[in-house]
Amino acid sequence: MPLYFTPYILVPLLSAFVNAGLAAYAWKQRTRPAATALCGVMVALAGWSFCYAINTASTELWVKILWFRLGTAFVTLLVPYVLMLGCETAGCGAWLSRKRLLLVTLPLLITTFCTVTGIAPELSRHDFHLIHTHGMLLLGYTDGPLFHFHVIYVLLANTAAITLFATGCLRAAPPKRGRFILLILATMLPMAVEIFSLTPVKGFSMVTSTLLASGLLYTVAVLHLRLLEFIPVGRGTFTDLEARLQESEQRYQLLVANMFEGVALHQMIMDAEGHPVDYRIVEVNDQYEKILDIPRRNVMGKLSREAYGTPVAPYLEIYSRVVQEKKACRFDVHFSPLDRYFSISVAPWGELGFATIFTDITEQKRAEEQLRNLNTSLEERVASDTLIRVTQERVLARQARHAAMGEMIGAIAHQWRQPLSTVSVIVQNMAAAWKLDRLSREYVDQALEVAQKQVAYMTSTIEEFLTFFRPDKKKDQFSINDKILESLAFVEGQLREQGIAIVTGDGFALPHRAVGYQNEFRQVILNLLINGRDAINERLMHEAGIHKEAGVIGIDVTSSPDSVIIEITDNGCGIPPHIGDRIFDPYFTTREKQGGTGIGLYMSRLIIEDGMSGELSYQSEPGRTVFRLTLPVAESE
CATH class of the missing domain: 3.30.565.10 (Histidine kinase-like ATPase, C-terminal domain)
Structure with a gap:
């Protein structure tokens, strides 16, 4: 696909990039009211701008016609979504049902079908040709009545959306009207360029260039003025929504006021580099005053260091992690300025805020400490008593063994009496045999055998005695x-x-x-x-x-x-x-x-x-x- 470069395509391309980025952000927020409608509007603006940029940069006629027709489809996509966005912001989203939305979009679908397919070209845009002007190769054409109807219908739909934005602006509180004004300006700019044919070069459309400004205005409304967070849900009137909001706020106040725990809302304070340095106390309940014994007027709107008289913000690291990771946590801590223990639950609140719910657990902690000291003392006493008992049992075992050994020695003495008597008789007989000159070799061997048997018996008795007490x-x-x-x-x-x-x-x-x-x-x-x-x-x-x-x-x-x-x-x-x-x-x-x-x-x-x-x-x-x-x-x- 042959292309050439011209500075005039930079703005449409940048417009496509900005609007596509906002479309992606809106898609991630699609669970919120009007986020889907905003995503559709941004996709239509991004697609329209990109198609016109490629149309302008291409050098072949059939390629320009193809991208022109694709851009027309994106313009058609813009109409239902901008009307949806207008109805959501005006609080009448329930009125724009799918059936009515289809009826509103049906005429455009017909004209777009004729333009894209080339059916009845004399009624739609036709007679396409190339135009060389100011160093650019642009697409020339002739508009038929059906295409004029298409353009007028798109302008009327945007006018209706502007009316709905204006209605929402009039009904909103003064601090919230800025976002509606940005929506009106974002929609009016492309319309004004189209109606008054504002262009620096004949044949070049500035509408897609102004879509960059529209995308930036939408971005400010969404990211800075938080359009998606405050936009009313299209299921009733503003009066109903305000009544519901007031009722919800009363329930919240009643719940917090009757809690036994202390509650405080805080806003994290960041330095120029985006690092947390402190946090401001935004709101506290009655139990906060009772538990901490600090009057509400002394802490409301103040930084934590000033409110609690500490050189650094208490537990800043824990609170900043909750804010950044959007994950709740709970911890027990000893707060030195008050010399008390607290159990603190922390949850993220809003963009840079967090809520703390705490109870005083000083008595519980001190009771636990006393119990630990008692257990330590008891363990020491048990260990000491056990050592004494083991020592006593060892002494008793030794004494029992000695007593049993005494009995055993008596038993051994009794068992040795007969073998010793036998050995004594053998010795006496050998002495008598010597005197009578009867001591033969055979006699000595026989006497020695008997004596050895008696000694072996006595030895085995001693071995049994030693084994017995081992x-x-x-x-x-x-x-x-x-x-x-x-x-x-x-x-x-x-x-x-x-x-x-x-x-x-x-x-x-x-x-x-x-x-x-x-x-x-x-x-x-x-x-x-x-x-x-x-x-x-x-x-x-x-x-x-x-x-x-x-x-x-x-x-x-x-x-x-x-x-x-x-x-x-x-x-x-x-x-x-x-x-x-x-x-x-x-x-x-x-x-x-x-x-x-x-x-x-x-x-x-x-x-x-x-x-x-x-x-x-x-x-x-x-x-x-x-x-x-x-x-x-x-x-x-």
């Missing part, structure tokens, strides 16, 4: 039956010597397993066996001189789907009811004269209940006591 590091599965037998092995000799029989129940013949600390478990069994032995001996001592029932300690183990129960029964003296609740207390004993420490049962319960998640309980009556250990059953491997 604390376990982790929980393991173990055989309950084996551990009971290992504990029993240490005292079985003593029990037999004292005439106490060990009887196992039917359940003991079956294998049973548990999870826990096996060495500690053996200590518990040993403690219970020793307690049973002492109880039987005490009963036998009290029955001196009468028929005595032989001492018996019974051991049985039973299982359920989720637990294992070990029962150790003795036919001793029993536990008197008045001390039954105290037998698991540390240092409680009824055998102080016999060397009792009172920590065996206490440590046994700790091991079973705290260490192995089980339970240790008892039942007792004169002549019979049962200690029952309940442990979680081990999962099958």
